[in-house]
Amino acid sequence: MSSIKKALLQSPVPFLVAKRFRGKINVQKPRKPHFERQLLLDISKPFYGPPKNSLPDIELCTNKSTRFAKREIDNPFERILAKECLDWFNTSKMVVFLHVNSISMEDKTPIFAALKKNDMHLRTYGKKIVSMATKGTRYEVINQLFTSHQNVIFGQPENAAKMFKILRKTPQLVVMGGIIQDKLLSKNDLVEYSKLPSLDVVRSQLCSVLQSAGSCLVGQLNQNQQMLVSHLEKHIEIQNKPTDNASTSTESES
Amino acid sequence: MSIPYSGTIRRSGGVVSAIGKQLRGVNLKAAKRITVKFDPFGENVTHTRNFLHYLSSPKIILTNPNCSLKTEIVCDRSEPTIDIALVPSIAETAKLNKVTFKSGNLTCLELLQLLNKHISSLAPEDQITNTIQTKLEKKKGKKK
Numbered sequence: 001m002s003s004i005k006k007a008l009l010q011s012p013v014p015f016l017v018a019k020r021f022r023g024k025i026n027v028q029k030p031r032k033p034h035f036e037r038q039l040l041l042d043i044s045k046p047f048y049g050p051p052k053n054s055l056p057d058i059e060l061c062t063n064k065s066t067r068f069a070k071r072e073i074d075n076p077f078e079r080i081l082a083k084e085c086l087d088w089f090n091t092s093k094m095v096v097f098l099h100v101n102s103i104s105m106e107d108k109t110p111i112f113a114a115l116k117k118n119d120m121h122l123r124t125y126g127k128k129i130v131s132m133a134t135k136g137t138r139y140e141v142i143n144q145l146f147t148s149h150q151n152v153i154f155g156q157p158e159n160a161a162k163m164f165k166i167l168r169k170t171p172q173l174v175v176m177g178g179i180i181q182d183k184l185l186s187k188n189d190l191v192e193y194s195k196l197p198s199l200d201v202v203r204s205q206l207c208s209v210l211q212s213a214g215s216c217l218v219g220q221l222n223q224n225q226q227m228l229v230s231h232l233e234k235h236i237e238i239q240n241k242p243t244d245n246a247s248t249s250t251e252s253e254s
Numbered sequence: 255m256s257i258p259y260s261g262t263i264r265r266s267g268g269v270v271s272a273i274g275k276q277l278r279g280v281n282l283k284a285a286k287r288i289t290v291k292f293d294p295f296g297e298n299v300t301h302t303r304n305f306l307h308y309l310s311s312p313k314i315i316l317t318n319p320n321c322s323l324k325t326e327i328v329c330d331r332s333e334p335t336i337d338i339a340l341v342p343s344i345a346e347t348a349k350l351n352k353v354t355f356k357s358g359n360l361t362c363l364e365l366l367q368l369l370n371k372h373i374s375s376l377a378p379e380d381q382i383t384n385t386i387q388t389k390l391e392k393k394k395g396k397k398k
Contacts, residue, residue: 099325175327188329
């Protein structure tokens with residue numbers, strides 16, 4: 001910019017430029033300021049507040065301590081953690097809540113590793129995060145469990161038996177309850193669920209139960225005929241036996 | 255005419271330091287087995303769970319490694335309880351077999367205070383064993 005100025009001819013500009021020359025200054029009819037100037041003026045106007053005699057006494061107190069009033073600060077990191085927690089709840093079909101007694105990370109890490117090998121994830125979330133995550137969702141009842149120290153295991157329902165086997169080794173981690181396929185189960189229910197055989201086996205058992213009515217009827221209808229047939233067969237056998245004995249004895253004689 | 259001084263000289267440190275003070279005085283030598291039973295979905299189990307968490311800390315377990323701490327979860331909405339079975343030798347002298355705390359309406363601090371009152375007071379005192387003297391100490395003794 002300055003190089004362009006050097007190339008062009010510069011007209012002489014005075015150092016001081018006069019604003020006013022004598023005359024009366026206009027105070028009573030000021031002209032309307034530019035929009036932006038008016039904006040700045042409005043922003044910088046002083047604010048004096050209501051008069052002190054119209055306020056209730058509590059606001060006049062000079063001893064207000066903000067220490068006791070808990071200010072609720074919106075923390076974006078907490079929101080992120082709450083969202084992550086809710087994602088875990090939604091994506092895992094099995095969620096198990098554990099009560100944690102005093103345990104060192106040295107003892108906890110093998111459990112964490114063993115669970116991870118079986119496709120289960122042991123995670124810790126605080127009470128505030130979980131309450132933020134579950135507010136308004138169907139998981140809201142969980143907040144009752146989060147009163148002391150607790151951990152959560154997220155996984156799939158097939159691994160329930162393995163989970164109990166792994167947790168048996170640490171008495172410090174205690175199963176309190178769980179959610180399996182959107183159903184809240186108590187500890188005893190969870191144990192029973194883990195003892196059930198796999199879904200295919202149970203389905204086959206159901207099929208056999210449904211079939212049993214028909215097959216029972218068929219069996220009963222055929223019972224008499226089958227008994228008759230079996231008696232006749234035995235009869236034939238008995239009849240054939242003495243003739244066999246007779247033939248063998250004659251052969252030995254000869 | 256002035257009012258004579260009343261009140262404390264030192265301020266209390268709050269519930270947390272009171273709990274810490276009780277925990278320092280816990281001695282489980284008289285206990286054989288501690289069973290804590292609670293329903294996780296109950297409304298009044300916070301203090302029981304916190305008490306359980308404190309009891310399971312390594313420092314307190316070190317006072318008696320033979321004492322086993324068992325946690326039972328029940329699902330029938332019953333009140334939380336803490337059962338402590340005493341060591342047979344101490345049970346004979348104290349004429350108590352076991353101590354039960356019904357902790358539905360007790361706070362963590364009260365539970366610890368009761369524990370100290372009933373169990374830690376029954377703990378047998380440590381017997382001073384003969385320490386092995388090092389050569390240096392023996393020489394010093396001889397010189398004197």
